[in-house]
Amino acid sequence: MPIRQLSETMINQIAAGEVIERPASVVKELVENALDAGASKVEVVTSGGGLNLIRVTDDGSGIPEQELALAIARHCTSKLVEDIHDIRSLGFRGEALPSIGSVSRLSIRSRTASGDSAAEIGIEGGRVLPIRPAAANRGTTVEVRDLFFATPARLKFMKGERAESSAISDIVKRIAIAFPTVRFTLAGSDRTTLELPATEDSADGSLRRVAQVMGADFPDNSIAIDAMREGVHLTGHVSIPSFTRANALQQYAYVNGRPVRDKLIAGAIRGAFADVLPRDRHAVTVLFLTLHPAIVDVNVHPAKADVRFRDPGLVRGLIVGAIRQALADAGIRSATTGAA
Ligand code: ADP
Numbered sequence: 001m002p003i004r005q006l007s008e009t010m011i012n013q014i015a016a017g018e019v020i021e022r023p024a025s026v027v028k029e030l031v032e033n034a035l036d037a038g039a040s041k042v043e044v045v046t047s048g049g050g051l052n053l054i055r056v057t058d059d060g061s062g063i064p065e066q067e068l069a070l071a072i073a074r075h076c077t078s079k080l081v082e083d084i085h086d087i088r089s090l091g092f093r094g095e096a097l098p099s100i101g102s103v104s105r106l107s108i109r110s111r112t113a114s115g116d117s118a119a120e121i122g123i124e125g126g127r128v129l130p131i132r133p134a135a136a137n138r139g140t141t142v143e144v145r146d147l148f149f150a151t152p153a154r155l156k157f158m159k160g161e162r163a164e165s166s167a168i169s170d171i172v173k174r175i176a177i178a179f180p181t182v183r184f185t186l187a188g189s190d191r192t193t194l195e196l197p198a199t200e201d202s203a204d205g206s207l208r209r210v211a212q213v214m215g216a217d218f219p220d221n222s223i224a225i226d227a228m229r230e231g232v233h234l235t236g237h238v239s240i241p242s243f244t245r246a247n248a249l250q251q252y253a254y255v256n257g258r259p260v261r262d263k264l265i266a267g268a269i270r271g272a273f274a275d276v277l278p279r280d281r282h283a284v285t286v287l288f289l290t291l292h293p294a295i296v297d298v299n300v301h302p303a304k305a306d307v308r309f310r311d312p313g314l315v316r317g318l319i320v321g322a323i324r325q326a327l328a329d330a331g332i333r334s335a336t337t338g339a340a
């Protein structure tokens with residue numbers, strides 16, 4: 001067989017296979033796009049655990065009609081980044097929309113502040129539909145129907161509607177904690193609904209957002225963390241040992257404002273609480289790490305939210321030290337030191 005280039009749709013489906021694991025991955029990409037567009041309100045509607053429908057509406061900048069075709073073209077982005085180590089937007093790869101559009105029926109309806117009408121474009125299993133006029137307020141609505149209809153093998157791997165809905169709710173919460181001044185709503189066909197009113201841009205507002213997500217009793221049952229070591233700043237809140245969960249799902253971590261899931265951070269939290277919590281109980285934590293972008297790589301994988309720190313020992317030591325200190329300052333003694 002001669003060597004030939006893969007088709008555009010095939011290339012996008014391969015990319016989708018890596019980045020779009022499940023409906024929650026679509027929600028993450030669409031919500032991040034809304035935030036990059038400066039939205040102050042983000043509304044998510046799903047049905048069938050996101051497999052039938054995901055619709056994200058924002059009041060952000062909108063996309064000019066003449067750029068709609070580019071928005072769904074591969075490697076096209078308005079977030080041009082000069083330095084891969086200094087990325088200020090959540091997206092920058094220009095891959096999400098073409099990838100999603102290659103495995104679903106996607107439509108984008110958008111209107112800019114200066115545009116006097118809205119326009120809509122569609123893409124179904126990689127096939128681009130013509131642009132047509134539409135009616136909409138300023139902002140963007142992206143609708144994704146029949147996710148994975150074009151890749152039935154992937155569809156077979158989906159868990160039940162409940163599991164997919166709860167993954168969607170978790171990703172919205174995870175992102176919302178980092179954007180307290182944005183209003184988020186989530187409505188599912190099942191009972192997964194979420195309403196997070198905007199809070200003010202302050203430490204207080206940030207804690208109020210955390211309480212919206214973690215429960216109104218979290219502030220009274222948590223202690224503040226604020227520590228700095230060699231240019232790495234750690235802030236946030238951790239629950240006191242009487243306020244725990246049976247799993248570590250409510251441990252949210254952010255690096256330079258991006259949600260991450262990281263073994264090192266999870267391990268440091270476990271280590272910090274090792275003396276005060278039984279092995280099967282987990283603290284509720286929200287931790288923000290701020291450090292120079294040159295000493296952390298948050299772009300290891302587009303979807304996995306891994307991070308790589310240049311000095312992992314420093315970060316681990318900072319987290320363990322800061323939490324232990326905060327617990328001690330709050331008069332919470334470990335089983336071992338308490339007995340001494
Ligand atoms: P990226 O976010 O990496 O740029 P995407 O494929 O997610 O790539 O989006 C492509 C482009 O489409 C974005 O760079 C942006 O210009 C535009 N876009 C997507 N979603 C929105 C939105 N909700 N509001 C405004 N522009 C958007």
Ligand code: MG
Nearest residue numbers: 029033091096
């Ligand atoms: Mg994006």
